[in-house]
Amino acid sequence: MNAYALLFPILIPLLGVVTLLLGARSLQVQRIGGVVFAALTFAASLYLVFVVDQADYVVIQLGGWEAPFGISMVADRFSAVMVAVSSFMGIAVAVYALSEIDDTRLRKFFFPLYLVLIFGVNGAFLTGDLFNLYVWFEVMLIASFVLMSMGGEKGELEGGLKYVCLNLLSSMMFLAGAGILYGKTGTLNMADIAYQLAMAENADWALSSSMLLLVSFGLKAGMFPFFFWLPASYHTPPSAVSAVFAGLLTKVGVYALFRSYTLMFVPLFPHVQEIILWLAILTMITGVLGAASHFDMRRILSFHIVSQIGYMVLGLAFMTPLALAAAIFYLVHHIIVKTNLFLVSGVVIRLKGSCDLAKVGGLCKSAPWLALLFFIPAFSLGGIPPLSGFWAKFAVVKAGIGIESWGAVTAALLVGVLTLYSMTKIWAEAFWKQQPDAVAVEVPKPVGHLAWMVIPIAVLSISTIVIGLFGEPLFAFSERAAAQLLDPQGYISAVLPTVAEVSP
Amino acid sequence: MEPLIALLIGILFAAGIYSLLRRSIVKLVIGIVLISQGANLLVFTSGGLLAGRPALVKAGATAPPAPFGDPLPQAMVLTAIVIGFGLTAFLLALVCRAHEAVGDDDINAFDNTDT
Numbered sequence: 233m234n235a236y237a238l239l240f241p242i243l244i245p246l247l248g249v250v251t252l253l254l255g256a257r258s259l260q261v262q263r264i265g266g267v268v269f270a271a272l273t274f275a276a277s278l279y280l281v282f283v284v285d286q287a288d289y290v291v292i293q294l295g296g297w298e299a300p301f302g303i304s305m306v307a308d309r310f311s312a313v314m315v316a317v318s319s320f321m322g323i324a325v326a327v328y329a330l331s332e333i334d335d336t337r338l339r340k341f342f343f344p345l346y347l348v349l350i351f352g353v354n355g356a357f358l359t360g361d362l363f364n365l366y367v368w369f370e371v372m373l374i375a376s377f378v379l380m381s382m383g384g385e386k387g388e389l390e391g392g393l394k395y396v397c398l399n400l401l402s403s404m405m406f407l408a409g410a411g412i413l414y415g416k417t418g419t420l421n422m423a424d425i426a427y428q429l430a431m432a433e434n435a436d437w438a439l440s441s442s443m444l445l446l447v448s449f450g451l452k453a454g455m456f457p458f459f460f461w462l463p464a465s466y467h468t469p470p471s472a473v474s475a476v477f478a479g480l481l482t483k484v485g486v487y488a489l490f491r492s493y494t495l496m497f498v499p500l501f502p503h504v505q506e507i508i509l510w511l512a513i514l515t516m517i518t519g520v521l522g523a524a525s526h527f528d529m530r531r532i533l534s535f536h537i538v539s540q541i542g543y544m545v546l547g548l549a550f551m552t553p554l555a556l557a558a559a560i561f562y563l564v565h566h567i568i569v570k571t572n573l574f575l576v577s578g579v580v581i582r583l584k585g586s587c588d589l590a591k592v593g594g595l596c597k598s599a600p601w602l603a604l605l606f607f608i609p610a611f612s613l614g615g616i617p618p619l620s621g622f623w624a625k626f627a628v629v630k631a632g633i634g635i636e637s638w639g640a641v642t643a644a645l646l647v648g649v650l651t652l653y654s655m656t657k658i659w660a661e662a663f664w665k666q667q668p669d670a671v672a673v674e675v676p677k678p679v680g681h682l683a684w685m686v687i688p689i690a691v692l693s694i695s696t697i698v699i700g701l702f703g704e705p706l707f708a709f710s711e712r713a714a715a716q717l718l719d720p721q722g723y724i725s726a727v728l729p730t731v732a733e734v735s736p
Numbered sequence: 737m738e739p740l741i742a743l744l745i746g747i748l749f750a751a752g753i754y755s756l757l758r759r760s761i762v763k764l765v766i767g768i769v770l771i772s773q774g775a776n777l778l779v780f781t782s783g784g785l786l787a788g789r790p791a792l793v794k795a796g797a798t799a800p801p802a803p804f805g806d807p808l809p810q811a812m813v814l815t816a817i818v819i820g821f822g823l824t825a826f827l828l829a830l831v832c833r834a835h836e837a838v839g840d841d842d843i844n845a846f847d848n849t850d851t
Contacts, residue, residue, distance in 0.1 A: 397764060
């Protein structure tokens with residue numbers, strides 16, 4: 233019975249999609265159904281975390297075909313925690329969407345598409361098969377393509393076009409890499425690929441496919457030098473959509489990178505460690521410099537996604553138990569905080585009609601509660617103790633000091649300061665400055681009650697504080713997850729119980 | 737046969753990248769389609785090519801007579817073709833709308849959301 237815990241976070245959103253399509257006539261059904269199914273998915277994902285933490289690995293061989301012949305679904309602690317935190321964002325943004333997504337978008341099936349997105353994201357986290365991962369990526373992408381461009385405004389279409397083209401290109405590279413890997417190993421099961429590579433005397437022949445996958449996942453994750461689609465498109469759709477994209481989509485790329493280099497390509501890792509390290513450093517620096525040069529809240533935040541991705545990939549490049557634990561902790565912290573900041577930018581747009589920092593101001597006086605709710609995630613992102621971002625950054629830097637990677641540590645600290653600088657810029661311009669009177673911006677007609685926007689933001693802010701003050705259980709969990717990642721043998725034996733031990 | 741297909745895959749990728757680098761958005765779509773066909777062909781060939789040896793089990797036997805063609809890449813490539821078909825249809829619609837909104841098919845006119 234417990235093994236089926238793995239299927240609920242995938243099947244519940246799918247059931248939700250079907251239900252909402254059947255009830256497409258009534259917008260009330262769409263709203264209530266969207267929130268209810270997102271909430272159920274979150275509950276199922278919490279149960280999955282609970283089950284996985286007890287059992288270490290939960291494996292299902294779909295259709296009763298034994299691995300490596302069938303498709304395996306696998307949950308270890310890392311994928312379980314990713315599913316849980318994504319589903320948490322899923323429910324938070326679904327509630328937020330009640331008061332931001334207008335009737336036209338609801339009639340264009342906003343909520344069914346939103347649930348398809350969650351369905352795809354959760355599937356990508358839980359699959360144990362490389363080709364199946366490609367399919368989940370496509371499920372997630374097609375939903376995100378439509379969500380991004382459904383408004384039909386000029387900016388959305390243009391940003392959407394860039395987003396779609398580059399992501400399609402990345403999928404092609406993924407497919408090519410998976411195809412080559414299949415040609416060489418004769419299997420697509422990730423555990424089996426890992427086993428074959430570990431048993432091979434010299435695994436260099438897999439280097440070409442590993443590079444194709446690195447570029448493909450790097451493109452999806454928004455790593456340097458492939459990130460240009462991200463800041464060109466994430467600021468165009470409604471805030472609820474950018475928030476869920478910012479929180480989830482790039483992290484699926486990061487997850488896939490972690491999965492491939494801690495499981496499948498372990499024997500190749502020494503070859504690519506230096507490359508990943510430099511990509512991570514350059515991702516951090518270019519991202520934060522882009523953010524520092526911008527003057528629009530959502531563009532600044534988009535560039536910060538890029539720079540924060542660098543920290544997580546840095547954890548992968550260090551590849552020590554502490555570094556991986558730090559990276560997992562960072563992922564959880566970042567998903568919550570970044571989603572929250574995009575949600576806040578949506579409230580700013582609702583109150584002031586724009587989130588261009590030159591046009592807004594005086595929010596500290598007119599909406600002091602919003603100032604507080606912005607302050608918490610913003611300064612958590614900047615790494616101010618005792619908020620969650622401080623511990624995440626602290627752990628990454630400590631891991632870097634542990635292996636004496638001074639260049640990376642310097643870059644991480646410097647980028648932290650610059651992050652703080654651009655957060656202070658938003659704070660000073662949007663909240664402290666007087667409202668500039670020369671500019672008249674048309675405030676859009678509000679859709680739903682403001683409370684539906686504020687409640688998710690408040691909940692996410694509180695979880696940031698809680699992770700900051702009482703983060704120890706989460707960090708201990710991250711450490712256990714990291715220990716699992718560093719022991720690919722455990723994963724291989726869980727999926728393929730019959731194969732022999734991998735020789736070290 | 738394989739070297740010929742390999743050459744074809746290379747040509748498809750090269751032509752696709754060349755089209756991607758052109759300035760017209762229609763050629764952008766053509767480039768993506770060509771690359772996607774190249775990737776499909778690559779997956780298809782990855783199992784090795786064996787003419788006239790389908791993986792069909794004779795009545796009464798439990799395994800097809802060796803050597804037989806690997807059916808898995810064919811299943812995968814079918815999936816990939818269907819996915820690619822859907823995405824291309826969406827991309828064409830998006831390009832059409834974006835062209836209406838921006839009023840130009842030159843990629844350089846699509847710089848309003850850039851940085």
